[in-house]
Amino acid sequence: MHRPTDGHATLARLSPSIWVGVAPRGDAGLNVTSFPAESTAVHWLTDGHATLPSALAESTDAAAPAPNAPFGRHLISIADLGAAGIAEVLGVAEAFAEVERRAIPKVPTLRGKVIATLFFEESTRTRLSFETAAKRLSADVISLAVATSAVKKGESLRDTVETVEAMGIDALVVRHSSSGAPTQVARWTKRARVVNAGDGWHEHPTQALVDCFTIRQVIAERTGDDPASLGVSCFEGLRILIVGDIAHSRVARSQVLAYSALGAEVTLAAPGSLLPPSLEGWPVAVAGDLDSALGRADVVSLLRLQAERGSGAYVPSLREYTAGWGLTARRLPLLADHAIVTHPGPMVRGVEIASDVADLPVTVATRQVANGVAVRMAVLFLLLGAEGAGGPRD
Numbered sequence: 001m002h003r004p005t006d007g008h009a010t011l012a013r014l015s016p017s018i019w020v021g022v023a024p025r026g027d028a029g030l031n032v033t034s035f036p037a038e039s040t041a042v043h044w045l046t047d048g049h050a051t052l053p054s055a056l057a058e059s060t061d062a063a064a065p066a067p068n069a070p071f072g073r074h075l076i077s078i079a080d081l082g083a084a085g086i087a088e089v090l091g092v093a094e095a096f097a098e099v100e101r102r103a104i105p106k107v108p109t110l111r112g113k114v115i116a117t118l119f120f121e122e123s124t125r126t127r128l129s130f131e132t133a134a135k136r137l138s139a140d141v142i143s144l145a146v147a148t149s150a151v152k153k154g155e156s157l158r159d160t161v162e163t164v165e166a167m168g169i170d171a172l173v174v175r176h177s178s179s180g181a182p183t184q185v186a187r188w189t190k191r192a193r194v195v196n197a198g199d200g201w202h203e204h205p206t207q208a209l210v211d212c213f214t215i216r217q218v219i220a221e222r223t224g225d226d227p228a229s230l231g232v233s234c235f236e237g238l239r240i241l242i243v244g245d246i247a248h249s250r251v252a253r254s255q256v257l258a259y260s261a262l263g264a265e266v267t268l269a270a271p272g273s274l275l276p277p278s279l280e281g282w283p284v285a286v287a288g289d290l291d292s293a294l295g296r297a298d299v300v301s302l303l304r305l306q307a308e309r310g311s312g313a314y315v316p317s318l319r320e321y322t323a324g325w326g327l328t329a330r331r332l333p334l335l336a337d338h339a340i341v342t343h344p345g346p347m348v349r350g351v352e353i354a355s356d357v358a359d360l361p362v363t364v365a366t367r368q369v370a371n372g373v374a375v376r377m378a379v380l381f382l383l384l385g386a387e388g389a390g391g392p393r394d
């Protein structure tokens with residue numbers, strides 16, 4: 001994040017030549033030439049103004065990559081982003097976090113766009129934060145209530161997607177219990193962008209982005225830095241311990257990809273029955289037991305037992321699971337003083353985390369939820385751009 005000389009606005013870099021800037025209302029006189037020479041275009045997110053450089057605003061071609069995205073047309077996997085792409089998303093999310101702190105946290109960036117959330121599996125946080133994010137960007141949001149839709153009459157996923165897209169939808173945010181469903185949806189759509197909001201055991205890329213954003217935010221607070229100025233260097237060598245039901249967790253897969261891409265040292269801690277059958281190609285170490293691994297960890301990322309995927313059958317009993325792998329009050333003193341405990345939610349208190357521990361400041365689950373909105377605003381913005389929005393000085 002670079003700050004202009006008068007200190008009133010912030011800029012994040014979208015790509016080598018494109019910057020996103022956030023300025024307070026009425027700060028139209030900022031001198032963009034004070035930014036690095038290569039910053040040829042600035043997308044301003046002021047209270048009333050938003051624009052994209054016309055070269056980027058032209059294309060609505062389905063085959064074209066998203067106008068601003070560091071990834072392709074869709075966001076299916078963290079692998080679509082790589083380290084540079086993750087850094088870009090975090091930078092843009094930082095700019096949107098500033099928007100969120102305003103009295104009226106809304107920008108017209110996606111005015112005229114329609115975003116549909118298609119959730120074929122339960123969700124509280126992810127669906128509501130995507131919908132909040134879309135509304136804060138002034139997009140129209142529709143939400144398919146699967147339980148009362150034609151899906152219940154036997155309509156296929158493909159027909160459902162084609163039906164929704166025929167209504168002129170610009171983006172589909174898809175959650176499905178089948179791994180790979182959003183990949184299929186992306187093949188079927190002609191122009192709509194697709195975001196994977198969690199598919200089976202496969203991935204949950206926006207959750208991993210939220211976790212990266214939150215970890216960096218906490219580190220920045222402690223060092224007194226502006227989070228964006230840290231870039232992603234704060235992940236280099238960071239020791240991250242992922243604990244729990246790795247085998248059935250899409251969050252774990254996205255986290256491993258994200259954390260390792262950013263240079264963190266990732267260790268998994270789980271009973272053997274909850275580790276994937278093969279870890280070949282996973283850039284991770286495996287801890288033999290939780291107690292000895294906890295003290296080394298800068299970040300402890302807890303996961304829920306994915307009961308809906310049959311995890312219960314892989315542990316002798318919940319009590320034994322908690323005794324071996326839960327973050328109990330007894331284990332609290334084993335944590336490093338600076339440790340950060342994350343949890344994607346929903347937390348099952350008393351199983352993977354003791355209720356008292358969940359409520360301590362060391363656990364940043366609520367902050368993760370709050371950050372989910374800015375991060376998802378960044379993803380939607382990067383996928384959909386701001387074609388048709390007004391100019392910076394409108």
Ligand code: MLT
Binds near residue numbers: 198204207251344
């Ligand atoms: C998910 O949908 O995967 C959640 O964010 C994590 C969980 O359900 O445990």
